[in-house]
Each structure stands twice: as structure tokens, then as C-alpha cells.
Amino acid sequence: MTENRISVDFNEMLAPDLVLLSKTDFREDSSGKTVHLSEGLLVYIYEADIDDDGLPDNLIAQGLVERRPDGVNWGRVAKWCCRIDGGGVKHESDVRAAGRS
Template identity: 45%
Template sequence: MPNPQLYVDFNEMLEPDLVLLSAEDTKRDVAGALVQLREAMAIDVYMDDVNERGEPDNLVASGRVEKNQSTGWGSNARWCCRIDEHGIRHQSDLGKQD
């Protein structure tokens, strides 16, 4: 079964590999289905972006759900996504040799 694809705002990074995910225990995926979030759940996250020609080219990453431990500006969220070693990339770069 593929990982749920969930929207995030990559401008809300708490750490270089940690992005805010949700203030609730559920979040709608790209297809509109309600996803129950849980610790260590594998997910894919994305954010709208465009390439240099103005064409859609989402920013994407994969990672795992974790409880938010932040005490700062992002403390209102319950869940975050810890982004894996591949980091944040453009969708058009997936599958290209590193």
C-alpha cells in the first residue's frame, strides 16, 4: 500500500529535516481521504511549487510522523514529519540519479 500523500508548508520547518504536519490527529490526503496520524507512520509530503518556466513542479519529501516536541512558535501543532535522508526535492527530480 502506498504512503499517504499529505500537504505541508515547507516554510514551517522546525529543523532542517522536521516540518509541521497537523494540529489535529487526522489530516486529509491528496485525494481527500481522512488519514489517522500515528507515531512512526510512513508518509509522503508535498507543497505546491513551480519550475523556472512557471509550470507546476511540487516540492516533495518522504518521512515519518512524530509527535511535536516544539515549545516555540510551532507548538500549536500535534504532529510533525521527520523528513528522510533524501530531503526535499522537486517532483520532476524523483528518479534522477544523484
């Protein structure tokens, strides 16, 4: 990973572009730095994953922090979500391969 990223679980998607991010105003990123979450903050997110050969190949995305929408029942414990930008969720290897094209 080139950017410090916040770990998420992409199985906790509220919408195709919205993932639960945090129950509190603070999350630790991949470098151990505490990130203060606020509306509109750009964040880089990831979920650990492996490729077909068993090698690390994280799922990554970026987006803006926003409050969890009202009316969400199963995700109501979360305060913050990440609205993933148009780039969507990708494997790191796909991003690296695209950079070499």
C-alpha cells in the same frame, strides 16, 4: 505525484529534517482520503510549487510522523510533525529525472 501526499508548508520547518504536519490526529491527503496520524506512520508530503516556466513542480518528501518536540514555542499549535528521511526535500522533476538516468 505518484503517491497520495499530505500538504505541508516547508517554511514551517522546526529543524532541517522536521516540518509541522498537523494540529489534529487527522489530515486529508491529495486524493481526499482521511489519514489517521500516529507515531511512526510513514507519510508522503508535498508543497505546491512551480518551475521557472510557471509549470507545476511540487516539492516532495517522505518521512515518519512524530509528536512535536517539547520546548518549541512558535510551532506549539501543532500536535504532529514529519521527520523527513535522508532523501530530503526535492522537486518532483528532479525525482523523475533521476529515475530516467
